[in-house]
Structure formats: C-alpha cells, structure tokens
Amino acid sequence: MTKTKVGVVGYGTIGQRLADGVFLQKDMELVGVVDLAPTLAVRALFEKGMPYDLYLVDMDKKPEFDALGIPVKGSLVDLLQKVDVVLDSAPGGIGAKNKEIYDKYGVKAIFQGGEKNSVADVFFHGYANYEKGLNKRYLKLTSCNTTGLIRSVDCLDRAYGIDRVAITIIRRVADPGDYHRGLTNALQIDKAPSHQALDLMTIMPHVEATGILVHTPITHGHIITVVATGKQKITKEMALDAFRKHPRIRVVSIDEGFKGNASLFKYARDLGNPRGDMYEIALWEDSIVETGDSIMYAINIPQEAVTIPETMDGIRACMGMQQTGAEATAKTNEYLGIGKWKTCFKN
Ligand SMILES: NC(=O)c1ccc[n+]([C@@H]2O[C@H](COP(=O)([O-])OP(=O)(O)OC[C@H]3O[C@@H](n4cnc5c(N)ncnc54)[C@H](O)[C@@H]3O)[C@@H](O)[C@H]2O)c1
Incomplete structure (x- = not known):
C-alpha cells in the first residue's frame, strides 16, 4: 500500500x-x-x-x-x-x-x-x-463549532431532510493554558448572525440558518443548542434513532452523570484519552424536545479535538x-x- x-x-x-x-x-x-x-x-x-x-x-x-x-x-x-x-x-x-x-x-x-x-x-x-x-x-x-454542528444537522438532513435551523452557541473563551485573553468572569455576546450559522449555509446551502453566540469564561468545550425544522415533522424518537447511528455523535444523558461540559472532559481523561481529547461530539438525549414542527437539542463541542x-x-x-x-x-x-x-x- x-x-x-x-x-x-x-x-x-x-x-x-x-x-x-x-x-x-x-x-x-x-x-x-x-x-x-x-x-x-x-x-x-x-x-x-x-x-x-x-x-x-x-x-x-x-x-x-x-x-x-x-x-x-x-x-x-x-x-x-x-x-x-x-x-x-x-x-x-x-x-x-x-x-x-x-x-x-x-x-x-x-x-x-x-x-x-x-x-x-x-x-x-x-x-x-x-x-x-x-x-x-x-x-x-x-x-470546531461548525464541524460538530454540521455533523448533527447533516445527520438529520440525510435521514429526514432539514429546511431550517436556529442555533445558540455558548462558547469557551480560551483553551486550557491560555492567558492572553485575560481571566474574564463575564458573558460576552457577538453580533448576530453567528459565523457558524453562515458557514453552515455555505456548506449546506439548502438549509436556512441563523444564530447567536455568547462567549463564556470556560476552557473545556462549547455547547450549542439547535432548533431544526425538517421537511417532515421529526419526532424525538426519529432524531434519537438517527443520532445514535452516527459514528461521531455520542448520545449521553444527565442521569448517567453527564451533567455538562466538565463531566465529558473528565470522562475523556478517565478513559485515558491523550490530553482528555474527544473526537466525538456529545448530544444530550434529555435535551431533545419537540416544539411545533421543529426539534430542539443540545450538543457539546470538544473544541481541541473535534x-x-x-x-x-x-x-x-x-x-x-x-x-x-x-x-x-x-x-x-x-x-x-x-x-x-x-x-x-x-x-
Ligand atoms: N484551538 C482550538 O480550539 C481550535 C479549534 C478548531 C480550529 N482551530 C484553528 O486551528 C488553527 C490553529 O489554532 P491553534 O489553536 O492550534 O493555535 P496555537 O496558537 O495553539 O498553535 C499554532 C502553532 O503554530 C506555530 N506557528 C506560528 N507561526 C507559524 C508559522 N509561520 N509557520 C508554522 N507554524 C507557526 C506556533 O508557534 C504554534 O505552535 C487556527 O486556524 C484556529 O482557528 C483552533
């Protein structure tokens, strides 16, 4: 070879x-x-x-x-x-x-x-x-955010067709070991629409996307919430079925102990993954909700490895x-x- x-x-x-x-x-x-x-x-x-x-x-x-x-x-x-x-x-x-x-x-x-x-x-x-x-x-x-976001939207798009998404990104402000951004203890909001929504439309032009980004003073991961509107109604069961089949999406739950970004980072360290890295995005089963004809869910983005x-x-x-x-x-x-x-x- x-x-x-x-x-x-x-x-x-x-x-x-x-x-x-x-x-x-x-x-x-x-x-x-x-x-x-x-x-x-x-x-x-x-x-x-x-x-x-x-x-x-x-x-x-x-x-x-x-x-x-x-x-x-x-x-x-x-x-x-x-x-x-x-x-x-x-x-x-x-x-x-x-x-x-x-x-x-x-x-x-x-x-x-x-x-x-x-x-x-x-x-x-x-x-x-x-x-x-x-x-x-x-x-x-x-x-990093767009990579994980697109994994999940593309997953639903391939299974059921997606017309529209709206996203909120809660973004880690710096990587572990970075000092140059200062020790902020505040939330900072960017002008809408976020670049991740625009980027998604560049890669998937058939999906209309918009969104808001808020910076937070944490280092272990971003969280994105997504509201996705399908060509057909996507139920929680349909979404879970598609997400569970995706190799780079790990469906987790709060009851298992995955309370947030920090639990995932610690779990990756407990697995012995180098530097606490995770290639997969995590998607909380408990975050998936139907709203009208749309479906909403939250994903964790391990920004250093995704x-x-x-x-x-x-x-x-x-x-x-x-x-x-x-x-x-x-x-x-x-x-x-x-x-x-x-x-x-x-x-
Ligand atoms: N950090 C993240 O979480 C993250 C996630 C996804 C994508 N990215 C993107 O990845 C890219 C790299 O980001 P990073 O966080 O790894 O940066 P970094 O600052 O951690 O690493 C950059 C490295 O490049 C070296 N370097 C500087 N000038 C160079 C040159 N002229 N030629 C070769 N090497 C040079 C630096 O010494 C440093 O070691 C950027 O485009 C960033 O937007 C970063």
Missing part, C-alpha cells in the same frame, strides 16, 4: 492533535511537524523522545534548538519536498501566507477554521460535502484516496477508534 505522506505545519493545540491523528491512519505516513520556536508543545515532543521529526520555519532559529538539544530534521522547505499534503495549523491568518510557499512547491494543503474561506478551493466537511473536496488542491476545514477526524477526511478527499464520503469517513473512524462505546455498552 502506498501511503499518503503528510506534514503538519504549526505544532500547537490543533497541530499536536493532527499529528497524532495522522500517525494513527494506517494508510498515511506522518513525515514531520513544523514550528518556529521551542514552545512547550515542542519541548513536550522532545521529552517524549521525538516520536515525530521536527522541521523549522526559519533555520536561523536552529541554534535555540541546538542549545536545548532538540534535534531538527530540516526546514519547512525540506519537509515540503517530502510530502503530498500539508495540514496547516498555524495561527489564523498565517496559513494564507504559508500558502504562497505551498504553491511554490506544488504541495496540497488543508487549512483550519481560523483562515478566511477564500484561502481554499473548497470549504470542507467530511460528512456533508466530502465529494466536493475530491482531488482538490486546497481545502479549508470548518471551525476537527481532527474531518481533517483526516480532507486528506482522503484531496488525495482521491476514497471516492465517497461514506468510505472515507469509515476509514478515518476505524483508524481513530471512533465509536468504541457503541460496542461496549449494551444500550
């Missing part, structure tokens, strides 16, 4: 997880990761015994790494000559600049949610529009590794071990 060669540019919150995700895909090879400074993530990589080769954006910085004893395999340009596709997880806006280098070396690239949509040929989601990404040069992933599976799907699409979203997402799910709980518990 010829493996697709992948590089990760920007070894931060998302980049570390992308690297781990690629490493688990048996039909891909992680050639290396790229960063520009001996950050804590790079130091942790070194302390773990350098499971991944490290390349530098700027070789003038190499003496800083030499002084710490951190081995450097080469430059970004060296890496680009060895890979088929790059996963750009540099801070928002930097990816657009990096794209000039990817262009020069003829390497495909997948950008994360912090870049403008115009950076890529296709705004991509592994379930909702996989085929649009097939063999394309540049893809851009949806943001886009990793859809990015693996993106590699599969732009490299033409599988021709359908169904085949591609199934491969990604298999290699990431997604959906283990479905075969573990009896119900």
Whole structure:
C-alpha cells in the first residue's frame, strides 16, 4: 500500500492533535511537524523522545534548538519536498501566507477554521460535502463549532431532510493554558448572525440558518443548542434513532452523570484519552424536545479535538484516496477508534 505522506505545519493545540491523528491512519505516513520556536508543545515532543521529526520555519532559529538539544530534521522547505499534503495549523491568518510557499512547491494543503474561506478551493466537511473536496488542491476545514454542528444537522438532513435551523452557541473563551485573553468572569455576546450559522449555509446551502453566540469564561468545550425544522415533522424518537447511528455523535444523558461540559472532559481523561481529547461530539438525549414542527437539542463541542477526524477526511478527499464520503469517513473512524462505546455498552 502506498501511503499518503503528510506534514503538519504549526505544532500547537490543533497541530499536536493532527499529528497524532495522522500517525494513527494506517494508510498515511506522518513525515514531520513544523514550528518556529521551542514552545512547550515542542519541548513536550522532545521529552517524549521525538516520536515525530521536527522541521523549522526559519533555520536561523536552529541554534535555540541546538542549545536545548532538540534535534531538527530540516526546514519547512525540506519537509515540503517530502510530502503530498500539508495540514496547516498555524495561527489564523498565517496559513494564507504559508500558502504562497505551498504553491511554490506544488504541495496540497488543508487549512483550519481560523483562515478566511477564500484561502481554499473548497470549504470542507467530511460528512456533508466530502465529494466536493475530491482531488482538490486546497481545502479549508470548518471551525470546531461548525464541524460538530454540521455533523448533527447533516445527520438529520440525510435521514429526514432539514429546511431550517436556529442555533445558540455558548462558547469557551480560551483553551486550557491560555492567558492572553485575560481571566474574564463575564458573558460576552457577538453580533448576530453567528459565523457558524453562515458557514453552515455555505456548506449546506439548502438549509436556512441563523444564530447567536455568547462567549463564556470556560476552557473545556462549547455547547450549542439547535432548533431544526425538517421537511417532515421529526419526532424525538426519529432524531434519537438517527443520532445514535452516527459514528461521531455520542448520545449521553444527565442521569448517567453527564451533567455538562466538565463531566465529558473528565470522562475523556478517565478513559485515558491523550490530553482528555474527544473526537466525538456529545448530544444530550434529555435535551431533545419537540416544539411545533421543529426539534430542539443540545450538543457539546470538544473544541481541541473535534476537527481532527474531518481533517483526516480532507486528506482522503484531496488525495482521491476514497471516492465517497461514506468510505472515507469509515476509514478515518476505524483508524481513530471512533465509536468504541457503541460496542461496549449494551444500550
Ligand atoms: N484551538 C482550538 O480550539 C481550535 C479549534 C478548531 C480550529 N482551530 C484553528 O486551528 C488553527 C490553529 O489554532 P491553534 O489553536 O492550534 O493555535 P496555537 O496558537 O495553539 O498553535 C499554532 C502553532 O503554530 C506555530 N506557528 C506560528 N507561526 C507559524 C508559522 N509561520 N509557520 C508554522 N507554524 C507557526 C506556533 O508557534 C504554534 O505552535 C487556527 O486556524 C484556529 O482557528 C483552533
């Protein structure tokens, strides 16, 4: 089997997880990761015994790494000559600049949610529009919230057809370890409609969407409430049936002990998941209610890990590794071990 060669540019919150995700895909090879400074993530990589080769954006910085004893395999340009596709997880806006280098070396690239949509040929989601990404040069992933939101709306859309959704996003203000946003103890509201609703309409133009976003001073996950109006009335049982079949949606309940975002983060740590990550979004069974012809529900978005599976799907699409979203997402799910709980518990 010829493996697709992948590089990760920007070894931060998302980049570390992308690297781990690629490493688990048996039909891909992680050639290396790229960063520009001996950050804590790079130091942790070194302390773990350098499971991944490290390349530098700027070789003038190499003496800083030499002084710490951190081995450097080469430059970004060296890496680009060895890979088929790059996963750009540099801070928002930097990816657009990096794209000039990817262009020069003829390497495909997948950008994360912090870049403008115009950076890529296709705004991509592994379930909702996989085929649009097939063999394309540049893809851009949806943001963490939009990735999880679309999983659930696409799930109902495929099962029953969806005309309209209205969403409320209760958004974590920073990642664990971030200090630059200050220690706020307040709620902050954004101008409506939220970008996630607009993004959903870009990927799923047949669904009308709008919504409101409120920032909260927490770090372990966002919660989104969704009101979805179907082409037919969707009952709670119909919605549950579709959600339960979706590999990347974990249906949980308050009675089990999943009281909120913190319970899910702790559960992921108890499972021994690296960094307390979860690839799945959680959907509270107890949150599903019918209102008139619409259905309402709440989902938890583990923001640091949720886009990793859809990015693996993106590699599969732009490299033409599988021709359908169904085949591609199934491969990604298999290699990431997604959906283990479905075969573990009896119900
Ligand atoms: N943090 C999240 O929860 C989250 C969720 C989904 C999507 N995203 C998106 O993922 C992308 C990365 O975000 P993040 O949170 O991982 O950022 P981060 O700040 O944690 O990591 C970025 C890394 O890129 C490195 N870097 C800086 N300039 C670089 C350059 N020119 N070339 C290569 N590397 C460079 C930094 O040193 C850092 O290690 C953004 O587009 C963001 O919007 C973030």
